[in-house]
Amino acid sequence: MARWFKALLALTVLAALGACQASEPAPRSFDGRPNIIFLLADDLGYADLGVQGWREAPTPNIDRLARSGARMTDFYAAHSSCAPSRVGLLTGRYQHRIGFENNPGPVQKTDPSFGVPASTPMISERLKAAGYATGAVGKWHIGYQGDMRPTGKGFDEFYGFLDGAMAYTADAPNGLKLLIRGTQPAPMAAHTTEAFADEAVRFIRSHRDQPFFLHVAFNAPHAPMQSTAAYLERFMSEPDPRRRAYLAMMAALDDAVGRIVQEVEANGLAETTLIVFTSDNGAPTWQTTSSNLPLNGVKGLVLEGGIRVPTLFRWTGRIPAGLVLSQPGIGMDITATALAAAGLGTVPDLDGRNLLPVLRGGGGAIEERALFWRNGTQGAVRKGRWKAILAGDDWLLFDLASDSGERRDLAQSEPERLAGLRADYQAWSSSMSPARWEWDLRRLDDGLTREAGIPQLIRDYVAGKPVDPRPILYGGGPE
Numbered sequence: 001m002a003r004w005f006k007a008l009l010a011l012t013v014l015a016a017l018g019a020c021q022a023s024e025p026a027p028r029s030f031d032g033r034p035n036i037i038f039l040l041a042d043d044l045g046y047a048d049l050g051v052q053g054w055r056e057a058p059t060p061n062i063d064r065l066a067r068s069g070a071r072m073t074d075f076y077a078a079h080s081s082c083a084p085s086r087v088g089l090l091t092g093r094y095q096h097r098i099g100f101e102n103n104p105g106p107v108q109k110t111d112p113s114f115g116v117p118a119s120t121p122m123i124s125e126r127l128k129a130a131g132y133a134t135g136a137v138g139k140w141h142i143g144y145q146g147d148m149r150p151t152g153k154g155f156d157e158f159y160g161f162l163d164g165a166m167a168y169t170a171d172a173p174n175g176l177k178l179l180i181r182g183t184q185p186a187p188m189a190a191h192t193t194e195a196f197a198d199e200a201v202r203f204i205r206s207h208r209d210q211p212f213f214l215h216v217a218f219n220a221p222h223a224p225m226q227s228t229a230a231y232l233e234r235f236m237s238e239p240d241p242r243r244r245a246y247l248a249m250m251a252a253l254d255d256a257v258g259r260i261v262q263e264v265e266a267n268g269l270a271e272t273t274l275i276v277f278t279s280d281n282g283a284p285t286w287q288t289t290s291s292n293l294p295l296n297g298v299k300g301l302v303l304e305g306g307i308r309v310p311t312l313f314r315w316t317g318r319i320p321a322g323l324v325l326s327q328p329g330i331g332m333d334i335t336a337t338a339l340a341a342a343g344l345g346t347v348p349d350l351d352g353r354n355l356l357p358v359l360r361g362g363g364g365a366i367e368e369r370a371l372f373w374r375n376g377t378q379g380a381v382r383k384g385r386w387k388a389i390l391a392g393d394d395w396l397l398f399d400l401a402s403d404s405g406e407r408r409d410l411a412q413s414e415p416e417r418l419a420g421l422r423a424d425y426q427a428w429s430s431s432m433s434p435a436r437w438e439w440d441l442r443r444l445d446d447g448l449t450r451e452a453g454i455p456q457l458i459r460d461y462v463a464g465k466p467v468d469p470r471p472i473l474y475g476g477g478p479e
Contacts, residue, residue, distance in 0.1 A: 033211040034315065035273040036127070036338045037200075037264070039257055040089070040215070042082065042139060042222035043299060044310060045283030045290035048250060052310050054291070057235065057247045061258030062312070065277060069314030070323035070359050074400075076382075077281045078331035080299060080306035080375055082164055082222075083141045085280040085331060090122045090142075090215070092335030092350040096374055096429075099436035103164065104141070108437060115143025116153065123335040124213060125154030130342060133207040136160065138196045138217035151183055155215075158182055159199045166219060168192050168226040168249070175224045191228050193220050193249070197256035201263045208267045211342075216260065217280075220253040221246060223287055228252075243289040270316040274341050276334050279309040286470055296406045297461050300473040301454070302373045302380035302389055303406055313359050315341070320361040327358045328382060330371050370421075372428045376435070378454050381425040388421035392455030395422060396462060406462055 046052065050059045051066040078088025078095060083103045087095035095101065098120055108114040116122060124134045135157040136150040141164045143149055150158035159181050167175030170188045179186040179195075189195030200216045225241075227248035234251060238244040257277065264273050283290035284299040297303025311329070313319055332352030339347055340354040357364035370383040379390035385401035388411075397411040397418045411418050453472040460467050 030272045031211070033130070033132070033342050035211055035264075035269055036132075036213045036342065037260070037273060037275045038089075038215045038217075038334065038338075039260065039275065039277040040086075040138075040217040041253060041277070041279040042217070042219050043281065043283050043288065043290070044221060044279035045285065045288075045292050046295050046305065046308055046310060047291040047293045048221075048283065049310050057250055059250065059254040061254045061261065062277065065257065065261055065275065065314055066312045068316065068321050069275070069312055069319045070325055070361075072311045072313070072325045072327065072329055074326050075278065075309060075311035075329045076307045076331065076371060076373075077279065077309050079373065080281050080302055082139075082280050084375075086142050086217070087116055089278075089280070089331040089334055090124070091116060091120050092123065092332045092339070092347070092352040093120060094332065094351050094372070094432060096432035096435075097351075099433040100142075101374065101376070101435035102437060104144075105437070109144050109163075112145040112148070114145070115148030118147075122153050123338060124150075124215065126339060126344065126347070127213045127342060128154045128156070130344060131211065132342070133210055133212040134214075135203045135207075135212065136215045136217070137199045137203070138192075139164070139166075139219050139222075140217070149180075149183065157203065159186065160196065160217070161219075165222055165224065166192065167224065168219070169228060172224070172226045175226065191252070193218060193252040193256050197259045200256075200260045204260070204263045204267060204269070208269060213338075218253055218256065220256075221249040221288060221290065223284075225249070225288065240289065246289045271318075274313070274315040274318075274338060276314075276338070277310075277312040278331070278334065279311075282306040282309060284473075286468065294405050297458070298469055298473070300375075300469070301458060301461070302375060302378050303458060303461055304387075304400070304404060307373060307380075313337075313355075315359075319359045323359070323361055325358060327355070327365070328371060328384075329353075329355055370424045370428070372425060374429055374432065376438075376454065377452070378458060379425060379429065381421050381428070383421060383424065386417060386421060388418055388425065389458065390425065391458040392452075394455065394459070396458075397421070407464060409462060 048054050049062055051063040077085045079085040081103050084095045084100050087100045128134050134155045136155040138160040140162045144162050167177050170190050177188040203214055225245035227245050231248035231252050235244045235247040281299050282292050282305045292305035295304040297305035299306050333355050336350050336352030337355045353366050370381050373380045377392050381388050387398045387400050389396045396409045398406045457472050
């Protein structure tokens with residue numbers, strides 16, 4: 001009897017173990033095509049992560065992502081404002097090639113031709129053609145009508161919003177409250193940051209058995225300054241209500257990133273998933289209480305504070321943990337790197353470079369090149385440690401290795417070096433298309449247009465003068 005009972009008990013244990021194993025998701029066999037996840041913050045300050053030196057509020061999940069992969073200290077957005085930067089990121093090409101130099105205004109929002117033309121494929125279209133499931137979550141901002149929406153640009157699924165900003169909560173007193181699923185209106189979420197994380201988790205679970213590309217474009221921590229009571233309660237000791245809201249928004253963003261990464265790991269996909277975290281541009285510090293320190297300048301300017309952004313790459317087993325790289329990079333490189341990881345090789349029509357040789361450690365490098373930005377009457381070029389800035393009719397020169405804060409203009413003492421960078425910039429700019437539209441060039445009270453005021457704004461930042469950039473940069477409302 002005892003022998004029979006022991007045998008029955010053993011069978012019961014084995015059955016239970018089998019049931020447990022069956023309930024655990026089995027990752028797909030790796031066929032050489034990794035899953036690819038882009039996590040894009042909106043207006044994130046260079047200093048606003050723990051791993052970047054921020055101590056006011058914890059960002060443990062994003063910090064863990066950084067420690068488990070590579071952090072690039074000299075990585076740049078493709079542009080100093082939202083929409084053009086996103087075009088550069090998702091196409092791997094300078095957005096100026098198609099004249100996408102400014103944020104859209106009211107005219108563009110009703111124009112069916114506004115967006116990225118079919119002649120410039122996005123990473124979503126390239127990966128879909130290679131057999132990937134594709135999903136976009138969150139902010140779009142680069143096309144409003146018909147096939148210019150995500151589902152017309154290679155994304156099988158879309159849940160998010162088309163405009164440049166929206167409310168964070170259903171009960172918020174202000175802000176757009178229009179979400180879209182696919183092509184149809186969807187109910188407003190109780191909290192958009194959490195809702196976008198929910199959707200990302202659902203997408204990963206639904207497509208864990210095939211290679212997928214997931215683009216999660218959070219609206220956090222972009223204005224308006226809103227959060228839920230639960231998140232705000234974490235920071236009740238902060239007396240400034242705007243600062244309290246920003247800290248709460250950052251905490252929600254960090255939790256959302258943590259949930260997405262945890263879902264990747266729970267499904268056994270860590271070793272077959274390339275995750276990239278970055279921001280679309282620098283922070284508008286005057287508006288959100290964020291910080292770009294030790295950099296100078298803000299969103300909307302080609303100073304470092306407007307374009308240098310925190311950027312992390314993780315691919316467990318392929319990218320060494322704890323790697324910190326000073327190799328310069330730019331938003332277009334993210335698509336070039338992802339396509340190379342997916343086995344599509346070097347795509348000849350991209351401006352971005354494959355960073356995998358650098359990200360894998362071991363002293364790998366890519367050939368030195370110049371990086372460029374153009375935004376109306378301002379422009380910039382970086383090559384190696386040197387950066388030249390065009391401010392109206394004036395050129396400024398900085399040695400970023402010793403002056404990342406761009407306080408010491410060396411244009412007079414290094415004329416030959418400046419001349420070389422000017423020639424590089426002018427050759428590049430002349431090869432690009434002119435801007436297809438201008439953005440908000442109404443006149444200021446002092447008679448200057450915003451475009452005329454921006455060069456002086458850059459000079460004031462470099463000189464360390466007290467600056468209020470709001471009337472010049474975003475008098476018409478920030479996007």
